[in-house]
Every structure is written in structure tokens, then in C-alpha cells.
Amino acid sequence: MSVNSELSLGRLRQDVAAVLGVMPAFIAADVPLMEQGLDSIRLMTLVERWRAAGAAVTFADLAERPTLNEWSALLTSQAGRHA
Template sequence: MTDEQVIGDVASVLGVDPAELTAQTDLLDAGLDSVRIMSLVEKWRSAGHADIDFPTLAGDPVLGSWIELLA
């Protein structure tokens, strides 16, 4: 999964332009909630990232950290 795909998926669930997000963006501050995190977990698991789970993402809700996990 590319950085752009992760950013695009996150931007999509937040309803923002991907250009508004940076690696330092705290996604909870940006409006991401648990339901949206779970939708991303399911999407990314379906794409082959079986090791991704809610506690991992919620525990470090910074976009750059998520990119590192999924790259």
C-alpha cells in the first residue's frame, strides 16, 4: 500500500482533501472517530493487511504512524 493510498483512504472517510493532511496530522483531532477507524481497519484487512487492528491504530492516531504501519 502506498503513502498516497493511505492518505486517500483517510481523507475519504474524513471528507477532506488529501492535501489537507500531513504526516503529523492527529487524526482524532481531525475528526476521525472509532466507527471510521473500524471502517478503515476492515478496508485494509480486505486489502491484505491482516495485522492491522483497531487498538494499534487508535493507540497512535497520527497519520505518519499509520503510513509506516501500512507501507
């Protein structure tokens, strides 16, 4: 399975929801995640999880992009470059 298919927008939403303790439907893809309760500790947890899945992503990569849509675009573009 490629990183792209493993880290789809749906999977990202599920992972963010899991670290926030909410239902995935409550995570808006176009609202900054810090406004939805994400903090730096939880962000680091996500970075570690996604790196373990094969994504070449850093804390700074995600911190510079505030929304789930931007994270998805970043990870999708990375998967395309590494395919």
C-alpha cells in the same frame, strides 16, 4: 501487488480523506488524526478496508498510533515482515 505498495502513505491519506469527506491535501501526516476529525466509527471502516487489502492490522494497532506517518510506518513494517 503487495500490501506495502497498496497501502502507501498516499493511499492511506486518500482513504482517510475519503472517510472524512475532505481533499487528501487537507490530511496532515504528522497531526493526530482524531484532531483532524477521525472518530472510532471511521477508524473501524479504515481497518476493515485495509484488512481486505491484506493488512494484518487491528483497531487497537491504529488507535495507539495517532498520526498517518505512524500508520504508514506500521503497515510498511508489517509488509516487510510478510514479504
